[in-house]
Amino acid sequence: MVGDGINDAPALARATVGISLGQIGSRTAIDAADVVFLHDEISLLPWLFRKAKMTLKIVKQNLSLALLVISLASVPALLGLVPLWLAVIIHEGGTILVGLNSLRLLKK
Incomplete structure (x- = not known):
């Protein structure tokens, strides 16, 4: 409205x-x-809709990426296949990737 x-x-x-x-x-x-x-400026309305759609797209990407990285880091660590410190580094790398992906919203 x-x-x-x-x-x-x-x-x-x-x-x-x-x-x-x-x-x-x-x-x-x-x-x-x-x-x-x-x-x-009502002319900004189409921009607002594009930005909202892009935001939802990036949120879904970030959730998928986070779940993937957590799975790839946690399961091998729980099974003892990789050391815990390596799983933590992989997890933190995924967190950085999620943050960098979110920065795409700042571009015009």
Whole structure:
């Protein structure tokens, strides 16, 4: 839901995602919204949707990567096939990879 007036506030609060315009929007609408465009550029809406989709994609990638690395490090360590220190290093390497993958969200 996108709105900027006081009459939009209940719908913004009830919507899955409420978007309001910061400069021309009423204080009530801004408080009820989940996202506020500070420069009142509604043209940023497609960018916002692309960024949201990319965020979900990267979160899923990070969860998959983390589970894979934890499995690859933990199972052999629990079975005594690799020393614990090596499993810890592999796990920390996976953590760094997850962080680096998340940095992709910062590019425009």
